Every structure is written in structure tokens, then in C-alpha cells.
Amino acid sequence: MTLRRLADPEFFEAFDTVEGDGGEPVLQPDYGIRDPLDGLVLDDAPAAPRTSHHRLLKYLRREVLPTTFCVGCGGGTVLNAFAHAVDEMRIDPKTIVCVTGIGCSSWIPSPYFLCDTLHTTHGRAIAFATGVKVMRPDMKVIIIAGDGDLAGIGGNHLIHAARRNLDLTVFLVNNFIYGMTGGQVSPTTPFGAKTTTTPYRNVEHPFKIADIVAAAGGSYVARWTTYHAFQLMESMQNAIDKRGFSFVEILSQCPVSFGKMTGMGDPVAQLKDLRDRSIHIDDAKDVPEDELKNRFVVGKLVEHRRAEFGDGLQELIARRREALSDELDAGLRQDTSALETGR
Amino acid sequence: MSRPAENRQFTDLYLARLAGQEHFIQGDEAAALGAIFAGCNFFGGYPITPASEVAEVMARELPSVGGYYVQFEDELASISAVIGAAWAGARSMTATSGPGFSLMQENIGYACMTETPCVIVDVQRSGPSTGQATLPAQGDVMQARWGTHGDHEIIALAPSSAQECADLMIRAFDLAEEYRTPVIFLMDGEIGHLRERVVLPSPKSLRRTERRKASPGQPVFGGEAVPPMHEFGDGENVHVTGSTHREDGLRDVQTAEVHDRLVRRLVAKIENARKKIALVDIDTDDGASVGVLAYGATARPAKGAVLRARAEGHRVGFVRPVTIWPFPIDEIQRACDGLQRLLVPEMNLGQLSREIERHVDCEVIPLPKIGGVIHTSREILAAITEADS
Amino acid sequence: MIYIDEEFCKGCRICSEFCPTGVLGESETLNRKGYYPPVVAEEAECHGCRLCELLCPEFAIYIVNEWLDEQAG
Numbered sequence: 001m002t003l004r005r006l007a008d009p010e011f012f013e014a015f016d017t018v019e020g021d022g023g024e025p026v027l028q029p030d031y032g033i034r035d036p037l038d039g040l041v042l043d044d045a046p047a048a049p050r051t052s053h054h055r056l057l058k059y060l061r062r063e064v065l066p067t068t069f070c071v072g073c074g075g076g077t078v079l080n081a082f083a084h085a086v087d088e089m090r091i092d093p094k095t096i097v098c099v100t101g102i103g104c105s106s107w108i109p110s111p112y113f114l115c116d117t118l119h120t121t122h123g124r125a126i127a128f129a130t131g132v133k134v135m136r137p138d139m140k141v142i143i144i145a146g147d148g149d150l151a152g153i154g155g156n157h158l159i160h161a162a163r164r165n166l167d168l169t170v171f172l173v174n175n176f177i178y179g180m181t182g183g184q185v186s187p188t189t190p191f192g193a194k195t196t197t198t199p200y201r202n203v204e205h206p207f208k209i210a211d212i213v214a215a216a217g218g219s220y221v222a223r224w225t226t227y228h229a230f231q232l233m234e235s236m237q238n239a240i241d242k243r244g245f246s247f248v249e250i251l252s253q254c255p256v257s258f259g260k261m262t263g264m265g266d267p268v269a270q271l272k273d274l275r276d277r278s279i280h281i282d283d284a285k286d287v288p289e290d291e292l293k294n295r296f297v298v299g300k301l302v303e304h305r306r307a308e309f310g311d312g313l314q315e316l317i318a319r320r321r322e323a324l325s326d327e328l329d330a331g332l333r334q335d336t337s338a339l340e341t342g343r
Numbered sequence: 344m345s346r347p348a349e350n351r352q353f354t355d356l357y358l359a360r361l362a363g364q365e366h367f368i369q370g371d372e373a374a375a376l377g378a379i380f381a382g383c384n385f386f387g388g389y390p391i392t393p394a395s396e397v398a399e400v401m402a403r404e405l406p407s408v409g410g411y412y413v414q415f416e417d418e419l420a421s422i423s424a425v426i427g428a429a430w431a432g433a434r435s436m437t438a439t440s441g442p443g444f445s446l447m448q449e450n451i452g453y454a455c456m457t458e459t460p461c462v463i464v465d466v467q468r469s470g471p472s473t474g475q476a477t478l479p480a481q482g483d484v485m486q487a488r489w490g491t492h493g494d495h496e497i498i499a500l501a502p503s504s505a506q507e508c509a510d511l512m513i514r515a516f517d518l519a520e521e522y523r524t525p526v527i528f529l530m531d532g533e534i535g536h537l538r539e540r541v542v543l544p545s546p547k548s549l550r551r552t553e554r555r556k557a558s559p560g561q562p563v564f565g566g567e568a569v570p571p572m573h574e575f576g577d578g579e580n581v582h583v584t585g586s587t588h589r590e591d592g593l594r595d596v597q598t599a600e601v602h603d604r605l606v607r608r609l610v611a612k613i614e615n616a617r618k619k620i621a622l623v624d625i626d627t628d629d630g631a632s633v634g635v636l637a638y639g640a641t642a643r644p645a646k647g648a649v650l651r652a653r654a655e656g657h658r659v660g661f662v663r664p665v666t667i668w669p670f671p672i673d674e675i676q677r678a679c680d681g682l683q684r685l686l687v688p689e690m691n692l693g694q695l696s697r698e699i700e701r702h703v704d705c706e707v708i709p710l711p712k713i714g715g716v717i718h719t720s721r722e723i724l725a726a727i728t729e730a731d732s
Numbered sequence: 733m734i735y736i737d738e739e740f741c742k743g744c745r746i747c748s749e750f751c752p753t754g755v756l757g758e759s760e761t762l763n764r765k766g767y768y769p770p771v772v773a774e775e776a777e778c779h780g781c782r783l784c785e786l787l788c789p790e791f792a793i794y795i796v797n798e799w800l801d802e803q804a805g
Contacts, residue, residue, distance in 0.1 A: 052737040054794045061580075064593065065740065069789055071767075072744030076789020084786060094578045099427070111582055111593050116575040118430060119584035119594075120423065121453050127420035131387060131427030131435065134411050136576055139431075157423075160416040227750075229786035255744075268749045313411050320406035321353060328356050 056083045059093060064111045072267025074226035074252030075108045078144070078173050081229065082113065085236040096140045099129040101154065104180045104254070105146030105173035123154030126161045129168055137310045140169070140240060147174040147188040151209045155187070158209075162216035162245050166309040169239045170247045172209060175254035183257035190294075194261045210249040214302040219244030221302040225251040225274040228298065235300070244308050251278075251296055354408045358546040366541040370534040371438075373505040373541045374464055375400035377512030378436055380544060382551055383462075384410035385433035387424035389417055389443060392476050393532040394466040397438035418443035422450040426459045430583060432574045434516055438464035440532075441483055442473065444490070451525055452491030453585045455609060458564070458572075460519035460554065462512070464528040466535040467639075469715045478715025479532030481639055481690040487527045488668050494606055496613035498620060499527040499668040503642040505539035511665065513544075517552035518620060522613055523569050529667055531690065533640035533717050565590030565605070568612045613669055621671035624663035625678045628653065632683040633731045634660035636675070636699065638667060640717055641688050648723035657731050667695065672702050679703045684730045686710055688718045733796050734772050734784075740792035743767030747784035747793050753777040756784065 060083070069076045086093065093115040100106035102122035110119040116139075120128045125143045133141040143150075150158050150172045161168060177195060178184040184197040188206045195202065214221040220242040224232040232250060239246035253259075253270035264270045274296070281299035284292060358380060366373070375397045378386075386401040402412040411428075415421045421437045428435040439447065444465045454461055467483045469475035483490075487499040498518050502508045508530065519526045557563050557571035563581060564570060570590075573579040582592035587602040595601045613620070624642075626649075627634075637645035642663045649661040662678035664671055679685055682705040687696045693709035700707045710726055712718050734755070741763060748756035748770045757773030770793065772778075778795075785794045 052735070052740065052791070052794075053796075054735070054737070054791050055796075056791060056794075060791070061593075065791075066742075067790060069742075071742040072746055073789050076791075077746075077787055080786060080788060080791065083791075094580075095576075097431075097575045110584065114580050116580060117582045117584075118427060118575075119582070119586070120427075121449055121585060124419060124423040124450065127415065127423035128427035130413065130415075130420070131385065131424030131429075131433070132431040132575060134413060134424075135385060135428045135431035135433045139576055156416050157420050160420070226787075229783060233786065267744050268746055271746060271750070313413075317406045317409055317411075321350070321409070324357065324407055325353070328353075328360065 056080075056087055059083045059086060059114055061111050061114050067112060068107070069104075070254075070256045072253065072255045073104070074175060074250075074254065074267075074271075075105055075173060077226040077229065078105070078171065078232075078250055078252060079108045079112055081233045081236055082109070082144070082171070084233050085240065088233070089237055089240065091140065091240070095138070096142060097129075097132055097136070099125045099132065099141060099143045101125040101145040101149040102180070103146040103149045103178065105144065105175070105252070106149060107180075108144050108173065109142075123149050123152065124157065126150065126154060126157040126168065126170065130161060130164075130166055133166055133168055134310060134313060137167070137314070141167075142240065143168060143170045144173065146179070147172060147176065147209065148178040148186040151207055152187045158213065159216040162213045162218040162247065164309045165217060165219055165245045165306050167243055168245055169242075170245070171236065171239070172247065172249045173252050174209065174249055175252045175258055176206075177254055177258040179254045179257040183261055195258075196261065210247065210301055213247045213249075217245070217306070218247045218302060219304055219306060220246035220300070222247070222300045223249040223251070223296065223298050225278055225296065225298060226253060227271045227275040228278070231298075238300075242303070244306060349409055355546045357407050358543075362543040362545050366543065367538055368505060368541055369396055369536050369538050370502070370505040370508040370530060371396035371466065371536065372400045373508040374438070374502075374512050374528065374530065374535075375404065376541070376543055377509035378462070378516070379404050379408055379410075380509070380546070380549060381513040381516035382434045383436050383516065384408065385425065385428040385435035386410070386412050386437065387415055387421040387428065387435065388437045389415055389421050389439065391418075391440045391443045393468055393479070393535045394438045394440050394443075394464060396535070397464055397466070401438075418446040419450065422447040422454075422463065425461050425463075426450060426454050426457070429459045429461050430575050430581075432576070434460075434520075436462040436464065436516075438466065440466050440468045441470045444483055444486065448486075448490040448492075451497075452493060452495065454525040455491065455495040455497070456493075456585045457583050458523040458570070458609070459525065460516075460523050461525050462515045462519055462528055463525055464530060467529065467531040469532075469713065475715040477532070479535075479640060479690060479717065480713060480715065481529075481531055481641065482694070482713075483529065484667060484689075484691065484694040487529055494610060496524075496610050497527060497668050498522065498524060498613060498666070499529050500622070500665060501529045501639040501667050502534060502665070503639055503663065504534065505537055506541050507665070508534065509541050509543060513549070513551075514622075520552045520554050521569070522616065522620075523572065524613060527668075529639065531640045537640075562590035562592070564588055564592045565608065568608065568615070617669045617671065618673055620666055620669060621674050622665040623671050623674035623678065624665060625674065626661040627678060628658045628660050631658035631660045631681070633657070633686065633727055634662060634679060634682040634684070634705075635686045635688070635723065635727065636662045636664070636678075637688050638664050638695070639690075641690055644718045644720040645688055645723050647720035648727060651720065651724050652727045652731075657727060659727055659731070670698050670702070675699060676702055679705050684708055686723070686726050686730060688712065688723055688726075690717065733798065734775070734778060735794050735796060736769055736771070737792045738763045738769040739765075740790045741767055741769035742790055742792075743769060744789065745770070746787050746789070750787055751784055752781065753779060
């Protein structure tokens, strides 16, 4: 097989051509940044200065705004609710660590929310966060990531963290799809839905992930949607406040990746769908099981108190040191020689 | 609830008592105790033969020095938590073997990219895959160098005795802090389970390389070869990401120069320190035309063979790299100067031999041995005799 | 008082569609990114519920209640 020579100069305008040994043009990469719209004038006015005095802007990294979210993305609403929650609770963001994974939802606090941020690998945010929280129990460690990240590849870490009951707060933003990669089926995609990797419809059943976390031992488990703006914010406050593993599943609209294959490309339409199909848990009790099949049960699902993992570790240390201190005092006289001779 | 203030006096008393005791322990245990003396205060791990003893000793000792042992659901969680803990101020480590080491590769790359100091113990066992789970090998040498994707450098140390497991662990933690990098501690099942006499250092004699902290507002992902760090809770709004990032830590994946600058710096910071990091045990013999290079467990029978060969009248050089990566080129070249043949017994099919070949002029003769059985000094002696004829 | 940051807005219309009292309409001029931001069409109908402020994915619309702020001090 012979390779065709790349000879079309117009196609490779971005590359410098130099003469090769045989005199033929040889392509070299050009690292110069070139704006494809160079020379295209949109208007003559200079960029408008930021005049917004939105009181929550102080919680955001202003240099990265406006966001890269798609038009009408629920992720922006989650960021909004989170900032509102932090503001209302008067939490100093310097005491917060946001830990995220990979995917559109992981891009919610990173880089937008101004605090210590740990943007990790796909599915592992909760595991990273465990290391952070164990070393800094005084900080609020908050994980925000998506359904594919936390319930797919990261499912194991999610349920074990719930079991351990470490004082973490997890906001799982469920847009029913792998959005960032273009719209592949995820563990929460509805049965029968068309996605880029289920073009003939999804034959898998989705997780009810909040229920799984509740069964795994989460101390505070709730589900809301990006339509329920006020309830969502309040639920986030409760979750942050709760001592123990707290979890809020946030059903969110994805107009582009989820919308394109399901025909719901309009964010307003998706939000209305979330609104119409949601049913509060108190009302759901009276509804027969099969009628709930296509509904989302929202509200607080579970709240209880259990020994917290971080506390357990501290107690362990305290008890061990107490047991040792008698031994060490007794052996102190013999051991000072070891201390001083520098053996 | 905040973390209880570190009680240094208590810890030093406890370490002094440990140092004052006689220890006849396995390499695994020695490595764990070495880590305790190095100031390790977070261990995240998962049981795996032949590394489980490291976890067990850490679980036993960490609470005494105010540290945390957490056993995770798998190795992926373990290495993740180790990195998270490091950013929250810990000197953290994990311990595993081949299959677990394979699982950890993605996040080892994350630690390289984010310049997170941490120590990963790999007690190598016979592979690939489940292999001979309980038997030793040296098959992860190249994996330690290239296990994770993308261009990166790594530091890897290979102890040859239980005593070295303890001593080199302290060095491993220091190197991790000095170069802000993960350090692989390449043990093997042989040394890991070998019981020997170990002397632990007095805490007063320890000189630790402390973590360099940045001043307020200083960028922590650039600006110098090894930038200083901010930790979570310093109030600096650190942004740590595995994506390509600028000096301030914020993502920029579109600009080629940013990636070029970052990755070249990450590679250069270790490559340029190759000689500083290098630790090689060189025992040349004047007039020798044959040499033996061995590391880890294999160095023991190799040294024995060399001594016996010399007693029989052969002139044989011996070189034992303790630093496997970055490969100590100058030291190996110096040790092989004048040699015609270099024998390299390895418990793998010649992984380090290939690297040595690139750098030395003499003929490199690999002596591979797999099957979970260590070389005997007799075998190596026979090879020396043949090579020297 | 309703404030709209036209440069942050991406024209998703969530605010105008979900406003319970129909305060917001659509602007007839594009912003610099090519979107139609909302405009305040019926200011008198605004009860200050802040649903638009909470729902907006872009922090592009917000309510400032000067009287409440004064009371809060």
C-alpha cells in the first residue's frame, strides 16, 4: 500500500512547508496560535466590561466565566443552587474542598466554584475525597459528579463510602446519559431510550441510584430535580449540614447529548418533563408500584444517624495512645538512652 | 472536628522505643516500619499477596503515631485516597503487588501530572495476570517506568534486604517530597517475606526532607523545576487537575505550548536530577572483563557468586543499582568501564537488560529466570566462569 | 429590581418560561454571542420569588430587593 503524499497546500495552511532533501515540500507542525476567525469583525465596540453585581459572583472564579455549559444545561442550575446554599449557610468557602471526576457534571464546581478543588479521574472522586476528609475532618468535602461517573465506573466507591459513613456530601447530577462524550447510554438511561450506543433502543434497566445509596447505608439520601430549585437548594443545605455520608441525586436536563436522541432538545421541554414526572415521596406512598414506573420519586428518602467513620478513626488513635502512654511512661527511663545516643 | 494536633513528643518516644528493640522481621514489615519512621501518616490499601503484611503492620502502628489506616474496596480507591490525603497534608503511601499495581496505573499517572508526593510499594510477584501469586519475580520493572500512559518520568527504588526496606523507605518519602512525584518502591516477594535482622534509626538522627510550602498567591504548578505546594485548607483555592493545566492549576487543553511546557518540565525535573537521585552499589575489580549487574533479591545470590568467583581467581566486577528509575546511566557506565561482558540475572525475561544495553558498550548477557524461583549463586557462578573463559 | 447580565446569557429561556407571573419576555437584539437574552416585560408582576435567579444556569439574572437588603443591614 502506498501512502498518498499530503500535497494540498490550501488544506494545510496552518503548517509551514520547508524543502525536504529531495526538494519536495515537507510539512512541519506550527505551534502558533491562530484564531480561525482572524480578521472577521463582529462589531467595532470593545468587549463590554462586567457590570454584574450578582452577589454570588464572589463564590466563583470570575476569570473562567461565562461557563462552557451548553445552552440550558442543568449543570449550571446545580452550580447556582450550590452557590446559593453555601451563601445562605454562611459557610466560608475556604473551608470547602470540592472533589470532582470526569464528565459534564464534574465540570460544575471545577473550575467555576472558588475553593480548594480536586478534579480527579473518572469515577474515583469519592475515593480521593475519602483521603482528603480523613486528613482534614474540619473541612467540608463535597463531591459533585455525574451518573456515568459515580454510578457507572465509580459505583463501587459510592456504595462503600455510604457503607463507611464518612462525613462526605455527594451531589450526583443525573442527566441519564454520558453527556461529555456525546450521548452514550449510561447506567441511569431509561429502558427503551435511544442513545448513540443504543440506536435500536436501550435493553438495559436503569439504576435507581438514590435508593441504592440508601440501602448501602447513606445517612441522608434525597432526590430532587433541577426544576425544583428551592427544594434542591434546601436539600443541599441539609446534606452539607448532615454529619455522615449524605447524598442528593439531582435529576438534570441535558438538552444536547440526551436531548438530541430523545427528541427533547429544548431545555424548557426537558425541565417540564422532569416537573411533570416527579412525584413527592409522601404522595408516592399511595400510588401503586407499576404506576410509579415512569415517575421520579423526589424528596428526602432516608435520614438517620450512625457512627461516623472519621470519628471512629480518631477514637481509635486516642484509645491506642492512651493504652501506650502507660507503657511508654514505664519504659521511659530505659529508653532515654536510645533517645540520646542516637542509635 | 479537627484532626488532633500531632503529638510529636509522644511519637518520638514511641519511635525511640521501637528503635531500641531487636527486630527479626520480614522485608514487608521492615518497609512498613521504615514508613512509620519516615513520618507516613496515611496508608490506603487493599490486601494482596505478598504485600498484605505491609498493610497489617501499618494498621498496627499508624494509630500509635497518630496516623490513619484505611482499607479500601480495591486498589483503585487506595491510590486515589493516597493522592487525596497527600493534598490534605499527609505523607501517604500504599502497598500492593502486580495485579494491584496494574489497577493503580491510571492514578499513578494522575499523581505524576499533578505532582503529588506519595509512595507506592510494589512487592513484585510472578505474572502476568494472577500468575504464581505467592512466588516472587521482578516482572514489573518496565511497568514501573511505563505503566501509565503518556510521557512521564518516575522514581523507582529496589531494596535487596529487609534492612534496606526500612532505610530506603525513608529515602523514598524524601524523594517524593523533594521532587513532588510518586515514588515506586520495587520490592519483590523474596525480599518481602525474607526475615532478617533490622535496626531501626533513632528518631533524633532522622533528617526528613520536609514538604516545600508555597507563599500566598504563588503558583504551585510551574514557575520553577519543582514548584512548592499549597495544601487544602491553606486558603489558597488550589485547583488540582489531571488535565493539562497552566502554572495556576487551571485547565488549558487547547494551547499546545501550555502542554508542551508542562510535560517537558515534569519530565525534566527528574531527568535532570538523575545523578542526584542515583544510588548504585559499585564494586569494581581491576582488570575484570566480566561483570555482574543485579538488583533486588537477585543481588544476593549474584553477590555471592561474584565473591566465590573472585575466590577462585576470577576478576569480576559487581554493580547493584538501588535506583532503578531514573536509570542511573553515568554510574552504570562507570561501573561497566573496561568490561567486555556484563551478566544481568533477573527474575524476568530481561526487562532491565534492554535498558542497560542502550547505555553500555560491553556485551550484555541477560540471565533470565522465571517460575518463581530465585537464581542460585551456583548458577550465576557457572555463567561467570563461562563468560570469563 | 431585576438585573439581567446580557453577556452571560445563553438564551435558554428557562427564566422566562418558568416565571410564575410572566414578567420576562425575549429581547429583540442579539447579545455578542448571538443569543436573545430576556427582557423585563411586566415589571409590576414581579413578586421577587427569585425562581429565575435560582434556575438560571449562567448567573445571568438576579433580583436585588433593596428594601430587604436594608432591613438585613
